[in-house]
Amino acid sequence: MESQKEARTLQEPVERPPGASRSQTPKDKERQEGGAVPAAAALGAEGDDTSADGLWELPVEPAERRPECSRCSRPQKVCLCPFLPAHPLPISTHLIIIQHPAEENKVLRTVPLLAACLPQDKCKVKIGRRFSEERDPELSTVCRKSGTLILYPGAEAANLEEFILDSPVYPSTIIIIDGTWSQAKDIFYKNSLFRHPKQQEDFHLQARKRALTRTLTMQVQLKTSISSQYVIRMQPTNTCLSTLECAAVALSILEKNNYIQETLLRPLQALCSFQLQHGAQIRLSKEHLLKNGLYPKPMPKNKRKLRKMELLMNSVKI
Template sequence: MMLPDSCSHPLIFKSDYIFGKSQSRPQKVCLCPFLPVHPLKVSTCLYIIQHPAEESRVLRTVPLLAACLPQEKCKVLIGRRFSEDRYPELAAVCRNSNTLILYPGAEAANLEETALQPSGPSVIIIIDGTWSQAKDIFYKNSLFRLPKQVQLETNISSQYVIRTQPTNRCLSTLECAATALAIMEKNDAIQETILRPLQALCSFQLQHGAQIHHSKEHLLKNGLYDKPMPKNKRKLRRMELLVNNVKI
């Protein structure tokens, strides 16, 4: 049987953009073989709050995440502002005592400790965007300050090596979701399964000319940062904090 020349997975197809137009991945770099044959069975539901700028990025991780999970367990909402009137379902979710938001604020608890507490099926909200975009969404939407804040206290480094991260400990949205689901479901195999297409994506890109991107923290500490230092005092201060291992 002849194989098709390109992948047409309904989720992966939408995730590849070239010059603003969607395009399916060539068959030789198709990610479908690295996706689970059937969506993973999980009791935890994810709400991905995606900044509009992420929607047009090349090589996003959220479509890979959605392709691994049942549709009703991974809901993606795109926007900057989320009012209770416009998003009544989200408002109800945020008011539910079993809902958590993955946000490393000052009040955030360790997700592993939170997961040990007896409760019903949980919902985890994850904000998808750069750190500044996520911070803007969090603080300008009062709904997201209603759920309990949790964070991942882990020393693992991101495997999303084809995109620059702010610090060595920053993870992509897919990696955050994979780690959180493995903790909530008490099943490490979930994390391994969700990370598989990301690992394949990075491998394909590196084989075709992409280079490994070190974190901004790594570049600054090792004198490898080759861009002009910002003149904005706030941005310059953030870079100083990165170099001195201060949580930002």
């Protein structure tokens, strides 16, 4: 009987008070080392998840923007309307701005100032990177007209002042691309819409001494020695101009009125003056910085090769 009682006590589990812990067996240690998560840790993780989920339900306050002027699109504290003309400039040339989407929300963009100086029916802004006849038939029709020009420099571009002297059809529309130089290059070369073939016309100059048959080109460029007054943004070279400056020079040539250029540049000068007074610095061109060894970024590979060739030609040790 005593042996049976001893066997029964060995088989029955021993009751422990709540909260008491027993010694860990080797299997328990292996289970914990194998990745078993204690119950308290699991409850803590679930609590963190529920608290994080609650944060997503909190209302988000919209960021407050400074009140802007409806005409010049500048903050009211630095409104440039006093530097704009009292009435839109009376011009006969239609101006179309092809604006890269990245330029639309830039704070120091110049297109709103340009549009504020011109009549609404003479200045149109089209935002995008890709244009086609299906997407924009109106722009395609304008590009096919012989009186339409696009302002973009290049080997095939004609000087605007010389072009209007020889052209039998006086230009009525000019297209300008707004963006960085890389963005403008991408828009110009990846949109065949801007290089439509024009109608061929025969015309005679110098009392029919020479007959010229040519295809009217629409690509023109400005040959000017003036430096950009848009000094708060870096330009590739000293003669590169901003969109507003290009439009000012081109319209003054087409309209044969220098007052247009002076009027359009006035708000740009005021914009740069305000920015310089509030901490902005004059940005020199990349060309100037490279020539003087002040450009912080490394020179591209193609420029480095050209530099080495120049040094070799001049018999200078590299």
